[in-house]
Amino acid sequence: GENVGLHLPTLSVQEGDNSIINCAYSNSASDYFIWYKQESGKGPQFIIDIRSNMDKRQGQRVTVLLNKTVKHLSLQIAATQPGDSAVYFCAERGYSTLTFGKGTMLLVSP
Amino acid sequence: DADVTQTPRNRITKTGKRIMLECSQTKGHDRMYWYRQDPGLGLRLIYYSFDVKDINKGEISDGYSVSRQAQAKFSLSLESAIPNQTALYFCATSDAWTDSNQPQHFGDGTRLSIL
Numbered sequence: 001g002e003n004v005g006l007h008l009p010t011l012s013v014q015e016g017d018n019s020i021i022n023c024a025y026s027n028s029a030s031d032y033f034i035w036y037k038q039e040s041g042k043g044p045q046f047i048i049d050i051r052s053n054m055d056k057r058q059g060q061r062v063t064v065l066l067n068k069t070v071k072h073l074s075l076q077i078a079a080t081q082p083g084d085s086a087v088y089f090c091a092e093r094g095y096s097t098l099t100f101g102k103g104t105m106l107l108v109s110p
Numbered sequence: 111d112a113d114v115t116q117t118p119r120n121r122i123t124k125t126g127k128r129i130m131l132e133c134s135q136t137k138g139h140d141r142m143y144w145y146r147q148d149p150g151l152g153l154r155l156i157y158y159s160f161d162v163k164d165i166n167k168g169e170i171s172d173g174y175s176v177s178r179q180a181q182a183k184f185s186l187s188l189e190s191a192i193p194n195q196t197a198l199y200f201c202a203t204s205d206a207w208t209d210s211n212q213p214q215h216f217g218d219g220t221r222l223s224i225l
Contacts, residue, residue, distance in 0.1 A: 008150060034213045043114075043200050043216035044153070089152060091214075096160075097143070097168065098214060102152040 008087060010105045019077040021104045023090030028071060030092035030099075035064060035075045038087045038103070047075070047088075082108045113137045114217035116201050122223045123191055131186045131220050133201030140206055142184035143214060144168075144176060147198040156199075159184055160206070191224045198222075 013019050025033065031052045036044035050057045050064045050073075057064050063076040073090050085108045091098040114135045123129055133142065140161050145153040155168030157176040165176060173195060175187045188195055198221055202214040 036216075041218070043202075043218045046213045046215065049213055096166075097155055097158060100153040102150060 008103050008105045010107060012107045012109065013080050015080060015082060015108055015110050017080050019080045019084070019106060019108075021075045021077075021088050021106065023073040023075075023101050023104075025071050025073060025090065025092040025101070026099070027092060027094045028068070030094050032093040033064070033066060033073050034091045034093075034098070035062075035073075036089045036091065036100075037084075038089065040086075044089060077106075080106075080108050082110055084108050114201060114203055114215055116199075116217040116220050118220060119218070120221045122225065124225050125192055127191050127224075129188045129191050129222070131199055131201075131222070133184045133186070133217060135182050135201075135203045137203050137215060138181075139203035139215075140181065141204045142178065143202040143204075144174075144184065144186045145200045145202065146170060147200060147219075153200065156186065188222075193224050196222060196224045 034049045035047045037047050038044045048059045048062050048064050050066050055066055061078045065074045075088060077084055085106055087103045087105050089103045090101045117132045143158040144156040146156055147153050154170050156170055156174050157168050158166050159178045162178050162181055177185050198219050200219045201217045204214040205212045
């Protein structure tokens with residue numbers, strides 16, 4: 001929704017740059033992590049996921065890196081495009097449900 | 111995600127009214143969830159259901175109730191709405207956790223305003 005981005009950390013990049021969005025997670029027992037993209041007026045959309053037995057996973061223009069030592073997750077977007085402008089959330093699976101981060105707003109300038 | 115449909119998309123109502131938000135899915139998933147989203151707070155879990163006979167409270171269930179009418183339908187009710195329940199509400203579905211990755215899939219939300 002249009003108010004989702006209020007008070008969120010914001011990353012501003014130029015079109016064509018690479019973007020890195022970071023997320024700190026809380027539960028060292030979490031075994032599965034997901035990145036979501038949320039555009040204005042839409043629900044969160046799945047981008048990429050990774051299990052805790054992996055350090056890196058690549059998709060189309062996106063890469064997720066997992067550092068379990070410091071409980072840190074990052075999303076790298078290559079050659080960022082204006083259509084990538086959105087709020088990005090990480091989520092971790094602990095026991096039976098997902099816990100979501102507060103999100104980062106990505107703004108891409110032409 | 112058109113496979114997860116929420117109705118209504120927008121609703122404005124008054125304090126004290128009873129409200130029902132509905133969610134239906136065509137993905138064939140067993141698990142369904144209701145979340146609330148407030149600016150700057152991310153998504154918070156209200157209730158979830160792992161099958162038709164299973165209902166569980168989430169992080170912020172007070173003031174809400176749910177009904178799982180069928181595998182494909184999960185409704186959220188506000189028995190007596192109050193202004194601080196003004197928010198975006200999302201329904202999500204997922205397959206059961208197995209060794210495979212099972213992300214949740216979201217509807218496009220209901221914007222609820224309580225005056």
